[in-house]
Amino acid sequence: MLHRRFSLVVATGVLVGIALSCLMVPNKAQAIPAFARKYDVNCTACHTAPPVLNTFGQRFLENGYQLPGTEDGGFTGKKKLGDVTLDDVGKYLAFRLVGNAVRNWSFQQQNPAGADAGVVENKTEFTFPENFVLFAGGTVAKNVGFMVEVGHDVEGGETEVERGFVSFNNLGAHNLAHVRVGKFDPSAFYSVVTIRQQLNDIGESTSNGCTPYVSCPLNRVGLGPGAFATKFYGLYDRSGSAISPFASTLYNSGGEMGIDVHGRPFGDSFLYQVGVLNGANENFGDSNKGKDVYAMLRYDYAQSDYFAMNLSGFIYQGNSNAQVQSHQDVNWNRYGISARATYKMVDLYAAYSIDRINKVPTGVIGNFDATATGETIGVDTYVTNSTLFSLRYDNIDAGGMLDQRTSASFLGVQAKQYLRTNVAIFARNDFNLRKVDGDEAAARNLRNAFFAGIDIVF
């Protein structure tokens, strides 16, 4: 009871703080991050609300970080000194600090045996924003772009190259083919992009010391787009580590090694994308496994009336990209559709995917559901010039090991106050729509989750 009262006090304090900041902070847009610095424009030239792109920003991204319809990669922001072309580094470097300063998890009961000690029914924590990202991006020459993104997970203490790729653009003809090579987001051009969410991904918590190829109990679930999640319980990567049912994977992974090509050779309305990946978090190194392949087609309508919409569909074909607890390889495939529409202040989106394991291995046959589905529906809308309201519904009809799988549905609500275009504070609450008091499954015993934090990009 005391914990709950304390949580309410904290939550109320944060919301009052946000409300007061609306009154105290002058509402002046500032152009800060790297591309804005390079082109001397406000973030809103490319973003509906960072990090979500508007149509201009999408075309900028497709064109390899060059203005749409141009090949300015060897021109803008470059200084010609003799036979050397140098760049102003300040126009290539940026950082983002994002995460929760306060979070409150509410559980119905102590988690199952084997879970971390000390997890209690209600837990309120003051934290340091979890994720710090340093990125450099831009163009090295005409039609040659690059992006390197180094992320540090403050809570987990891990630093890694989350993205790092080179792009070669406008090969053959304008918008015929753009090639990316390296570690990138396959879904960067999809209607709903994994890493461009207003409700940040919240990772799940698992027990320490999980054994390879043995189910690793979840202390609590992760909160991310359901359509992009693994959805299967009892899948492992090739080192035997359990793949979280809630982690974004395959085409919707946050960063995979490979090569892909996209373009609009059939007019402006249709975008194609094809690619090959190592798949399933395979990093650098020798790997004899087959490669995963994917193809995506997107239709765009964007002309006038402050309106734009697009539809996308993809096929992702896995090739020995996961294993089950019997150590046997499976081909894990995904098929998805998504749509997005923006009209003035409203940004509406939805995504649906079906995951399918082809040929369930004999070691788990009869105890494994080979099909899983996920849905994500959301809306972001500016309710004032500097206040963004977001709502997202996620559902996972889980597959995998029958004795583990638990479907899950969550509703996330967030209010984000932009103090400047590139500095925001937010308060968010996630509701478990399938909570069951007394259920031991993490997907069911989470009653409520509250977060408040900051999102800064410079």
Add this chain to the structure above:
Amino acid sequence: MRRHHLASAAALILMLGASSSVHAVKPDDNPATRAQGKVIFDRTCLWCHGVTGAGDGPAGWFLGRYTAPRPRNFTTGSFKFRSTPSGDLPTDQDLFRTVTKGIPGYMPSFASLTETERWQVIAYVKSFSQAFRVETPVSLPLTDTPTPLGPESLDRGRALYGRFECHTCHGVEGRGDGPVAQAGDLRDASGLLIQAADLTRPSSFKNGAALVDLVRTLLTGLDGTPMPSYAARLTETDHDAWDLARYIHSLSAESVP
């Protein structure tokens, strides 16, 4: 007397136009040029200005959200950045300057397009408004050059800043916080709330921050915004506009060109 003022303003503007323009080989404005321009427009400009040039492109709303600015509506024939008198169309050279230099904060420079491509897209942009078919905008003729500015120029500029009540919008210190701005009474032609320019931040000046750009802004005004033309009031002497521009520069917290 009024004719004398206009002639003096014209002289200044034409001189400014000449000094800040980019000289380029300009293709004839014919259907072929406009067709080429349409291709460029649809790839590059449509996202903000919309397929009909009405300033309602799919990304256009987000620039200012509920406030100004919104992307330019080319169909009305009203343009902010001109070397022509208030209410007139801009010259081709004015449009070329905007496309080439961009608008700080809101529109990137498209200098990476070739000069021919920029002229082509300008020919297409002009086709959105009937006004360009019946009017031939002209920068006012050059008759004079500014007197070299002495040390007393700043004092004269300060006096003009007070006499023209610039502080009511831009504030005494030029921070864009004058009482009219603070009251939220500044609106653009479409009724959207607009902020007075912070004169201490020249890098944000949409019509350019060089002294010549300021003089041009003072004389022509920014049509469609509360910033009027001071052409009739700044030509009592041939250095008034320059004095005021110089004083505005002195308010800056940044280095200025």
